[in-house]
Amino acid sequence: MFEKSAWIRLPRNVVVGHGVIDQVVDVIDDLHLHGRPLFVTSPTPRKVAAEPIVAAFEATSVDPAVVTIEKATFDAVERVIETANAEDVSYLVGIGGGKAIDIAKMASYHLEMGFCSVPTAASHDGIVSNRGSVPDGDTRHSVAAEPPLAVIADTEILADAPWELTTAGCADIISNYTAVMDWRLAHRLKNVEYSEYAAALAEMTAEILVDNADLIRPGLEESSWVVTKALMSSGVAMSIAGSSRPASGAEHLFSHQLDRLAPGAALHGHQVGVGSIMTAYLHGGERGIWQDIRNALASIDAPTTADGLGIDDKTVIESLTTCHEIRDRYTILGDGMDERAAREVATKTGVIS
Numbered sequence: 001m002f003e004k005s006a007w008i009r010l011p012r013n014v015v016v017g018h019g020v021i022d023q024v025v026d027v028i029d030d031l032h033l034h035g036r037p038l039f040v041t042s043p044t045p046r047k048v049a050a051e052p053i054v055a056a057f058e059a060t061s062v063d064p065a066v067v068t069i070e071k072a073t074f075d076a077v078e079r080v081i082e083t084a085n086a087e088d089v090s091y092l093v094g095i096g097g098g099k100a101i102d103i104a105k106m107a108s109y110h111l112e113m114g115f116c117s118v119p120t121a122a123s124h125d126g127i128v129s130n131r132g133s134v135p136d137g138d139t140r141h142s143v144a145a146e147p148p149l150a151v152i153a154d155t156e157i158l159a160d161a162p163w164e165l166t167t168a169g170c171a172d173i174i175s176n177y178t179a180v181m182d183w184r185l186a187h188r189l190k191n192v193e194y195s196e197y198a199a200a201l202a203e204m205t206a207e208i209l210v211d212n213a214d215l216i217r218p219g220l221e222e223s224s225w226v227v228t229k230a231l232m233s234s235g236v237a238m239s240i241a242g243s244s245r246p247a248s249g250a251e252h253l254f255s256h257q258l259d260r261l262a263p264g265a266a267l268h269g270h271q272v273g274v275g276s277i278m279t280a281y282l283h284g285g286e287r288g289i290w291q292d293i294r295n296a297l298a299s300i301d302a303p304t305t306a307d308g309l310g311i312d313d314k315t316v317i318e319s320l321t322t323c324h325e326i327r328d329r330y331t332i333l334g335d336g337m338d339e340r341a342a343r344e345v346a347t348k349t350g351v352i353s
């Protein structure tokens, strides 16, 4: 008897383009969300986007509550939940980079409230996903979170954001190649649940981005358009899979461990990109696709070396040899890399010299 079932939650309104921040009130109205919103943001996105959105709501006699977070932690989620209860809000809007959006979608899930996503940087593929990613001591959780009812991505704001945020978003998508390799491996070896559609979508998204790399240039608003669509498509792959597997494999473990060993040194997307070069090598050896990944990253100005990340060689090796412990996710790293093997892959791929 066939007993499988799936519940895929996707956004209802996706509004992308020049100046669409002016349409946030209309988009919310279209969703029939009523009452007071809570905006979850961080310091720069607050100035860039949250304040104009507050003004737009105030013009309609709605008085939004605002909470500013500095870090993606469970404490921050707790603080947002407390604010939501104290301020008697009806729905949440995440305005900012990956951290603000993650905190907002996790708090919304807990509060059982609607959530909308307003990215201010094309830096990560959590814009539409139904997952939140939070470090917790020695480990890192990928937790169920509320997917957005609407995404409002203003390409003018995204194009004005520092260029490295966009290249980080590109690298987060390019890393789908190795994430999917790890997922297939885990499916074959460990019978991990696998979705051919989600895997194909994640890979195709990376493919289209790499094919359009010529369009991705600083100061070009069209770049934000191309990258944002890819980030959304990658997030949809995660929502279809019901896990971050299509977009997160060993290269993400490597990055999560770097976040612990060298906090704040480099952007999430840049770290996973460098990780992806090395894990592609582990999957395919000399004749694998690691050079294609490295060239794709280089072509959009993303770092390809430890130096480019601003992280020393020793930390890279430590991360490679310990990151399998971060979470229970089977990847090409198996039960961990030997230090000499780690040094060899990092040297052969030019990540360290």
Ligand SMILES: NC(=O)C1=CN([C@@H]2O[C@H](COP(=O)(O)OP(=O)(O)OC[C@H]3O[C@@H](n4cnc5c(N)ncnc54)[C@H](O)[C@@H]3O)[C@@H](O)[C@H]2O)C=CC1
Binding pocket: 042, 043, 044, 045, 048, 072, 096, 097, 098, 099, 100, 102, 120, 121, 123, 124, 125, 126, 127, 129, 130, 131, 132, 133, 134, 157, 158, 160, 161, 162, 165, 168, 172, 238, 244, 267, 268, 269
């Ligand atoms: N839930 C999911 O599926 C996913 C979650 N993530 C998570 O997202 C986080 C990484 O996201 P990021 O955006 O790289 O980090 P982030 O949220 O820390 O943003 C990076 C920096 O960019 C600044 N920023 C954002 N918009 C700006 C603008 N318009 N102008 C100037 N500065 C601006 C932020 O204030 C911050 O200082 C990680 O915690 C990662 O785990 C990443 C991918 C998927």
Ligand SMILES: O=C(CO)COP(=O)(O)O
Binding pocket: 125, 126, 131, 132, 133, 134, 141, 142, 172, 244, 247, 248, 252, 253
């Ligand atoms: O960053 C992500 C996908 O790009 C989310 O992955 P994690 O589940 O590893 O946090």
Ligand SMILES: [Zn+2]
Binding pocket: 124, 125, 172, 247, 248, 252, 268, 269, 272
């Ligand atoms: Zn990522």
